[in-house]
Amino acid sequence: MRADARRNRERIIDAALGLFAERGPGAAMEEIARAAGLGVGTLYRHFPDRRALVEEIAxxxxxxxxxEVRALEALDVPRGQVLERLVAYCAGQPFALIKALAEEDAAPAERRELQAEVDGLLEDLARRAQGEGTVRRDIAPREVVELFSTVVCRPGARADDALARVVLDGLRRDPAPRSP
Amino acid sequence: MRADARRNRERIIDAALGLFAERGPGAAMEEIARAAGLGVGTLYRHFPDRRALVEEIAxxxxxxxxxEVRALEALDVPRGQVLERLVAYCAGQPFALIKALAEEDAAPAERRELQAEVDGLLEDLARRAQGEGTVRRDIAPREVVELFSTVVCRPGARADDALARVVLDGLRRDPAPRSP
Amino acid sequence: MRADARRNRERIIDAALGLFAERGPGAAMEEIARAAGLGVGTLYRHFPDRRALVEEIAxxxxxxxxxEVRALEALDVPRGQVLERLVAYCAGQPFALIKALAEEDAAPAERRELQAEVDGLLEDLARRAQGEGTVRRDIAPREVVELFSTVVCRPGARADDALARVVLDGLRRDPAPRSP
Amino acid sequence: MRADARRNRERIIDAALGLFAERGPGAAMEEIARAAGLGVGTLYRHFPDRRALVEEIAxxxxxxxxxEVRALEALDVPRGQVLERLVAYCAGQPFALIKALAEEDAAPAERRELQAEVDGLLEDLARRAQGEGTVRRDIAPREVVELFSTVVCRPGARADDALARVVLDGLRRDPAPRSP
DNA sequence: TATGAATGAGAATTCATTCAT
DNA sequence: AATGAATGAATTCTCATTCAT
Known part of the structure; x- marks a missing residue:
């Protein structure tokens, strides 16, 4: 029964992601439950309210x-390529959707901390890449992370679409001299 | 009376933009009317339903x-700077909000056509800039427009923030040679 | 239209009292609205939530x-009879029901203050009656008020039922000597 | 095993009384089960539905x-003091709560009969006390019982609070002559 | 037999829209 | 033409009860 419950939990999250993607972040709880093949009550047993579900996803x-970030670091991927690899990873995840969902309410402490931690990891990465010379130095690490986030949180983002290419490329080189 | 009506229409749109910005795209019709100093009835006289209001804004x-695009062309601004100027213009407009609003429902014909027209103008611009050599050639004009849109439709976008700089900069130059 | 709205407000309160009496304090908002011949929305326009309705009644x-207390004082009814008159007045009001309703949630400030004021008036009354010798002196004014409230907040309370008679009678005289 | 079952049954009833007292008569079955240290399923094995539990308590x-009434009669307590003793007994029981619970639904036959029996016993008591002259005769035995019930079914009722004193005192004596 | 997961009917509340004044 | 009251469908959430393990 524990196994069953776990399966149902997964199903709910999958159904929610599916419906949010299809119908936008306003998808109704009832529909999510139905899409997961369950009654609303079951959904609410797993997630005490709508926020809790969104939170779980985020x-x-x-x-x-x-x-993923840790795994890449452990693999000792050359620093200069880590950002590319992360963009590629993120392109496979529904980050655009998740960002939209997450913006609905103020982030609770747990999410804020986690976000700060991930941002910290990414900033470190940016800083070290700048040290190595594989990321230009006139952009603050924090901004690099913001750029990364913008690249990755777009509906239909792909690792090799124009924005990804231009930004990753742009990060790698020193700024062009301003045209006169 | 006609003047009155026009004034009311303006007020409604302003109020709507204000409330949408403040409270998200879910702001209620009643509140918008109140913020415009009018009754809901009057709002509905101007806009037959919520979509019509959103549509008007978009x-x-x-x-x-x-x-703006036409004006810039008429002014004969050097092609290489037009994109910068447009980004600067857009940074002053609530495009992030408008994009979010517009995504709520499928675009009706009028908006689709207008969007196509504007996209066309921007693509022409990109194409000519590529002809001049002020925009790199390995990115399709359509993609340049998409890039532009991403840069411009972010909450809090500014003309000189990291993304704008990296993208505009990146567009100007040929791609960096891939690191070996 | 203002007149209409006022009438509807009255109807809602009447319907609510009726349904609360009939079905207990759990009567559904939808039913109250229907009983008033209105849609739920109208009910909620008049009372922003269930509490507000209950509060209005209380x-x-x-x-x-x-x-009523003030009117009786103004009429200069002999102090010894005021309590009787008040019991008679209250017997005609659904105080048992109102008490049950009011106990559902903690009293908000407005009600607490009003309650305190009424209790104060009744205590004064009791105190003066004790001064005159028409209410026995070994019961604190506050307790007299509590007694009054118990007499009056019973379902089906009548001004001349056994409890009312025994209590009013008991209040009038000095305590019986305890049987040995 | 039978002993176990009996213990569980007791625990449920205790938990229910506790929660009803704490949270009002709306306490949820799940919570009652938890408070009894059991699963809902077990609660429902003992009591087929909510009513059955409430009924058991009532x-x-x-x-x-x-x-208690029978015991007092068997003890041959002087009639004039039996009412006092009963009030004292009841003050220790959660009768106010039980009354509120019992009013939720119509009483089923078993409870009605039991209630009638107890009322009968109390009426007999009243009648005999009137015969002895320890209870005044102008109040019908049935009304005496009603009085008793009102005294005893109040939240926080105590055997020596104002209402109990005034009523018991009032019952003992002939009515005061109406003030002229 | 005990457990707690699942169910779904029901309740409160919101909000786009209509309509009487 | 303007107003805001009325409407009710849609949504979130709760809880008594059932049932698989």
Whole structure:
């Protein structure tokens, strides 16, 4: 029964992601439950309210991203390529949707902390890449992270679309001299 | 009386933009009317339903943007700087908000056509800039427009923030040679 | 239209009192609205939530009671009879119901103050009656008020039922000597 | 096993009384089960539905009261003091709560009969006390019982609070002559 | 037999829209 | 033409009860 419950929990999250993607972040709880093949009551047993469900999705995505960042560091990928790899990873995740969902309410402490942690990891990455010379130095690490986030949180973002290419490329080089 | 009506229409749109900005795209019709100093009935006299109001805002913004593009062309601004100027213009407009509003429902014909027209103007611009050599050639004009849109439709976008700088900068030059 | 709205407000309160009496304090808002011949929306326009409706009823009853106490004082009814008159007045009001309703949530400031004021008036009354010798002196004024409230807040309370008679009678005389 | 079951049954009833007292008669079945250290399923094994649980509590209290009345009669307590003793007994029981619970639904036959029996016992008591002259005769035995019930079914009722004193005192003596 | 997960009917509340004044 | 009252469908959430394990 524990296994069953876990399965249902997964189903709910999947159904929610599906419906949010299809119908926007306003998808009704009832519909999510139905899409998961469950009654509303079951949904509410797993997530005490709408926020809790959204939160689970947001926090889950952040945790996965954190794991990914750590894995890349552990693999000793050359610093200059880590950002590319992360963009590629994120392109496979529904970050645009998750961002929209997360903006609905103020972030609770847990999410804020996790976000800060992930941002910290990414800033470190940016800082070290700047040290190595693989990311230009006139952009603050914090801004690099913001750029990364913009690149990655777009509906239909792909790792090799124009924005990703221009930004990753742009980060790698010193700024062009301003045209006169 | 006609003047009165026009004034009311303006007030409603202003109030709507204000409330949408403040409270998100979910702001209630009643509140918008109140913020405009009118009753709901009057709001509905001007806009038969919520969509019509949103539509007016979206279409208005596109028309303004079209006018701006044309004005810049008429002014004979050096092609290489037009994009910068447009980004600067857009940074002063609530495009992030408008994009969010516009995504709520499928775009009706009028908006689709206007959007296509503006996109066309911007693509022409990109194409000519590529001809002049002020925009790199390995990015399709359509993609340049998409880039532009991403840069410009962010909450709090500024003409000189990191994304704007990196993208405008990146567009100007040929791609960096891939690191070996 | 203002007249209409006022009428509707009255109807809602009447319907609510009726349904609360019939079905207990759990009567559904939808049913109350229907019983008033209105849609739920209208009910909610008049009372922003369930509490507000209950509060209106409770506060209204307290205000009426305060008016009654004052009227009796103004009429210069002999002090010894005022309590009887008040019991008679209250017997005609649904105080048992109102008490049950009011106990559902903590009293907000307005009601607490009004309650305190009414209690104060009644205590004064008791104190003066004790001064005159028409109410026995070994019961604190506050307790007299509590007694009054118990007599009056019973379902089906009547001004001449056994409890009312025994209590009013008991209040009038000095305590019986305890049987040995 | 039977002993276990009995213990669980007791625990449920205790938990229910506790929660009803704490949170009002709306306490949820799930919470009651938890408070009893059991799962809902077990609660429902003992009591087929909410009513059955409430009924058990109400009937139990009536049975205890009946036992108390009989015990007092068997002890040959002077009639004039039996009412006092009963009030004292009841003050220790949650009769106010039980009354509120019992009013939620119509009483089923079993409870009605038991109630009638207890009322009968109390009426007999009243009648005999009137015969002895320890209770005044102008109040019908049925009304005496009603009085008793009102005294005893108040939240926080105590055997020596104002109402109890005034009523018990009032019952003992002939009515005061009406003031002229 | 005990457990707690699942169910769904029901309740409160919101808000776009209509309509009487 | 302007107003704001009325409407009711849609939504979130709760809780008694059932049932699989």
């Amino acid at each position: 926090v889950g995505a952040l945790q996965d991203l954190r794991a | 279409v208005g913004a596109l028309q303004d943007l079209r006018a | 506060v209204g009853a307290l205000q009426d009671l305060r008016a | 009937v139990g209290a009536l049975q205890d009261l009946r036992a």
